[in-house]
Amino acid sequence: MAMNRFEWTSARSVAEAAGAGAVNVADAMLAPPDGPPGQAVVLKAGGIDLLDLMKERLLAPRRLVNLRAIPGLDAIAEEAGGLRIGALATLEQVAANPLVLRRYTALAEAAGGSASPQIRHVATIGGNLLQRPRCWYFRSAAHRCLRKGGGKCFAVHGENQYHAIFANEVCSVVHASTAATALVALGARVELVNAQGELRRPLLDEFLVAPETDVQRENDLRPGEVLTAVLLPALADGTRSAHLREADKLSFDWPIADVAVVLQHDVDGTCAAASVVLGSAAPVPRRARAAEDLLVGEAIDEAAAREAGQAALEACTPLSGNRHKQPIFAALVRRALLRAAGPG
Numbered sequence: 567m568a569m570n571r572f573e574w575t576s577a578r579s580v581a582e583a584a585g586a587g588a589v590n591v592a593d594a595m596l597a598p599p600d601g602p603p604g605q606a607v608v609l610k611a612g613g614i615d616l617l618d619l620m621k622e623r624l625l626a627p628r629r630l631v632n633l634r635a636i637p638g639l640d641a642i643a644e645e646a647g648g649l650r651i652g653a654l655a656t657l658e659q660v661a662a663n664p665l666v667l668r669r670y671t672a673l674a675e676a677a678g679g680s681a682s683p684q685i686r687h688v689a690t691i692g693g694n695l696l697q698r699p700r701c702w703y704f705r706s707a708a709h710r711c712l713r714k715g716g717g718k719c720f721a722v723h724g725e726n727q728y729h730a731i732f733a734n735e736v737c738s739v740v741h742a743s744t745a746a747t748a749l750v751a752l753g754a755r756v757e758l759v760n761a762q763g764e765l766r767r768p769l770l771d772e773f774l775v776a777p778e779t780d781v782q783r784e785n786d787l788r789p790g791e792v793l794t795a796v797l798l799p800a801l802a803d804g805t806r807s808a809h810l811r812e813a814d815k816l817s818f819d820w821p822i823a824d825v826a827v828v829l830q831h832d833v834d835g836t837c838a839a840a841s842v843v844l845g846s847a848a849p850v851p852r853r854a855r856a857a858e859d860l861l862v863g864e865a866i867d868e869a870a871a872r873e874a875g876q877a878a879l880e881a882c883t884p885l886s887g888n889r890h891k892q893p894i895f896a897a898l899v900r901r902a903l904l905r906a907a908g909p910g
């Protein structure tokens with residue numbers, strides 16, 4: 567099979583990358599009515615997902631614009647009482663950063679538990695949030711599913727054991743980023759800059775796109791935009807967080823289920839605010855609001871954590887092959903809550 571030819575350039579600044587004419591990889595993958603997919607310019611960070619898509623012959627860009635030569639875009643530093651994580655920081659750097667470990671433990675655990683040591687060494691936090699879904703029908707060039715401009719979701723009546731158990735009516739992929747589970751729970755924002763130098767900082771939760779809004783895109787990355795940073799808010803004193811995952815192969819695979827919890831404690835030890843987010847559960851990270859509501863005002867003990875685990879499954883609509891995910895999520899929610907509520 568012939569190799570696809572493509573050009574390679576390295577941007578030396580964010581402005582240069584934003585001016586390169588790159589598009590969201592989802593747009594680059596959609597086949598024009600009269601020709602093969604691609605012919606677009608796309609940005610490359612670690613290249614783990616991008617090169618996978620190219621090798622799977624789902625993407626044939628005209629040019630890759632390498633971001634890794636942009637100085638300083640991997641910095642992790644305090645900002646406005648919170649933390650700014652440069653988009654090129656690797657999952658390894660994020661997981662090992664002392665401020666992330668101490669204040670945003672769920673993110674350190676999510677990044678540190680993702681993929682394998684070799685991949686975490688190369689994969690960037692920006693690229694991780696923008697990777698495309700792992701659904702095997704989506705990844706197969708032989709299946710033109712809804713997300714690739716086709717007419718149906720093959721997973722709904724097909725092999726769906728790794729697919730969504732919530733919000734799966736239109737398309738049943740799960741969001742592929744494990745870090746996103748923790749970042750949504752922590753209330754993170756993403757920073758984006760376009761070719762005109764305009765800046766926007768949406769909540770990650772709002773930047774990610776559900777299939778009901780647009781089945782062909784997982785995020786609202788607009789033409790020319792570069793994701794420059796992930797911004798973590800300042801957290802109230804006494805806030806604790808945790809992330810847990812379950813996978814077929816814990817050594818290097820995407821999770822079957824993952825959960826992030828963030829708990830803010832009152833002076834009397836009860837829960838003042840709770841954020842419970844399920845990953846690998848729906849096309850976007852899913853807030854388990856029924857579980858959160860149960861926890862506020864309670865002392866978080868075994869019984870409360872168990873009840874919240876059950877409540878997290880409210881509105882669950884499992885597919886033919888993925889009912890087994892339900893007890894896994896209930897157990898992960900319970901264990902993550904007890905971990906975040908336990909002695910520091």
Ligand SMILES: Cc1cc2nc3c(=O)[nH]c(=O)nc-3n(C[C@H](O)[C@H](O)[C@H](O)COP(=O)(O)OP(=O)(O)OC[C@H]3O[C@@H](n4cnc5c(N)ncnc54)[C@H](O)[C@@H]3O)c2cc1C
Binds near residue numbers: 613680688743820
């Ligand atoms: C065996 C294996 C196991 C894995 N397990 C997990 C797991 O458990 N959890 C998990 O979350 N992931 C997992 N992954 C996925 C991996 O973590 C991602 O592919 C990786 O994080 C992508 O980051 P990257 O820097 O390589 O991005 P790239 O592949 O370079 O880019 C990904 C996408 O983002 C765009 N992009 C990148 N950076 C920017 C930017 N700054 N601005 C605008 N656009 C940008 C690119 O155009 C591309 O569309 C696994 C991968 C493998 C191979």
